Amino acid sequence: MLLGLLSICILGGVVYCAFRKTWRAAGTYLLYEIKYNILGMLAIIHDLWNAKYNKIDLPSTPGKVAIVTGGSRGIGAIVVKKLLQCDMEVIIACRTIIAGEKTILQIRKSGVTNGQAKVYELDNSSLESVREFAERIKKEYDKVHILINNAGVMFVPYHETKDGFEEQWAVNYLSHFLLTSLLLPLLETGGRPDDCSRIINVTSCAYMLGDANFNDINCKGNLTQAVYANSKLAQLIFTATLQKLLMNRSLNIRIYSVHPGIVKTDLFNNSYVSKVKLLMIGFKTPEQGAIPIVYTAVNKDIEKKGVLYISNCRENAVLPVVLDTKIQQQLFNLSLKQAQLNDFFQYL
Numbered sequence: 001m002l003l004g005l006l007s008i009c010i011l012g013g014v015v016y017c018a019f020r021k022t023w024r025a026a027g028t029y030l031l032y033e034i035k036y037n038i039l040g041m042l043a044i045i046h047d048l049w050n051a052k053y054n055k056i057d058l059p060s061t062p063g064k065v066a067i068v069t070g071g072s073r074g075i076g077a078i079v080v081k082k083l084l085q086c087d088m089e090v091i092i093a094c095r096t097i098i099a100g101e102k103t104i105l106q107i108r109k110s111g112v113t114n115g116q117a118k119v120y121e122l123d124n125s126s127l128e129s130v131r132e133f134a135e136r137i138k139k140e141y142d143k144v145h146i147l148i149n150n151a152g153v154m155f156v157p158y159h160e161t162k163d164g165f166e167e168q169w170a171v172n173y174l175s176h177f178l179l180t181s182l183l184l185p186l187l188e189t190g191g192r193p194d195d196c197s198r199i200i201n202v203t204s205c206a207y208m209l210g211d212a213n214f215n216d217i218n219c220k221g222n223l224t225q226a227v228y229a230n231s232k233l234a235q236l237i238f239t240a241t242l243q244k245l246l247m248n249r250s251l252n253i254r255i256y257s258v259h260p261g262i263v264k265t266d267l268f269n270n271s272y273v274s275k276v277k278l279l280m281i282g283f284k285t286p287e288q289g290a291i292p293i294v295y296t297a298v299n300k301d302i303e304k305k306g307v308l309y310i311s312n313c314r315e316n317a318v319l320p321v322v323l324d325t326k327i328q329q330q331l332f333n334l335s336l337k338q339a340q341l342n343d344f345f346q347y348l
Contacts (some may be wrong), residue, residue, distance in 0.1 A: 029223055032223055040262055053314050054288060059298055064088045064089070065090075066148065067091045069150050070093070076092075076148075078287055078289070079297075080092055081110070088115050092120070093120050095121065095123045095124075101119055124151045125170050127163050127174070130179050131182065138183075143186050144186040144190050146297050147179070147200070148297065149179065149201045149235075150200075152171060168227050173231045174335065177238055180199055181346075188253060193252055195303075197252065198254050200255075201235045202257075202260060204232045205311070207229060207232040207235070208319060210226075212237070236318060256302070256309075259292070259310070261311065263284045264283040292313050302315075
């Protein structure tokens with residue numbers, strides 16, 4: 001009997017050693033799922049509680065030019081529609097020209113006849129594509145008034161872009177970092193002291209689960225949920241950093257980050273939530289998710305307040321890590337290196 005017990009202990013030890021990494025990974029995955037579910041439930045409650053504030057009037061602003069990355073579908077398509085209702089010229093920046101043209105056709109069929117809409121190719125997973133897009137915009141426009149960095153992916157299987165970056169990091173964060181730098185001259189020209197140009201980074205409350213250790217930016221071996229949170233945290237830290245730099249240079253440009261809410265879109269296609277529709281009860285519609293983004297693009301009251309993070313058309317506090325100057329500088333320097341920029345303001 002004692003020999004049998006000893007044999008079981010030895011066998012158990014062997015099994016534990018053999019599958020320790022698998023169990024550890026399973027435990028980490030489970031922990032992230034628990035964290036995301038808790039955060040999601042709190043965010044839905046926040047959205048429902050503040051629904052009365054999530055509304056906006058659409059002013060007529062003819063002559064303004066707006067760029068919306070990822071504007072051919074989901075929240076981005078609704079943002080495009082509402083900006084057209086403001087009589088703006090709206091540039092849809094997306095991977096597939098046909099998808100953008102289809103979106104414009106649907107918007108026109110819905111009865112929106114004002115404003116002008118164009119489609120330009122932009123693949124946010126390619127820094128070369130970002131540079132080509134920016135060059136074309138600079139050739140055809142002398143000013144831009146609103147840049148909405150909206151394109152994003154979530155929970156995708158690990159994949160590196162041709163530039164060597166994890167896909168979520170490249171699409172959600174780094175491509176927009178580079179695009180913003182490249183378009184600064186047009187944004188500067190478009191801004192006035194009484195009507196500043198605006199940069200809007202569409203982020204997520206998932207940033208709260210991010211890790212500010214950017215030493216291993218590709219996060220090889222890490223869960224896709226962790227990498228997504230990191231990309232959104234980077235977005236918010238970048239917003240806070242650039243906000244200070246723009247103010248220090250007295251440029252007529254303002255930058256904001258916006259959390260659209262927990263929105264029912266195909267962004268959740270790689271999540272188990274999309275497989276069980278009942279779990280999406282309480283989610284915002286794309287229309288509701290687009291409202292705080294458009295609010296940030298056109299509302300006059302926020303211009304002089306230095307607002308950093310907006311949710312449901314209201315200013316919200318951010319975690320201390322976002323305002324940590326050491327982390328801000330570390331991320332900014334890393335991003336300059338990855339985007340192959342000597343200076344973020346080198347094109348001004």
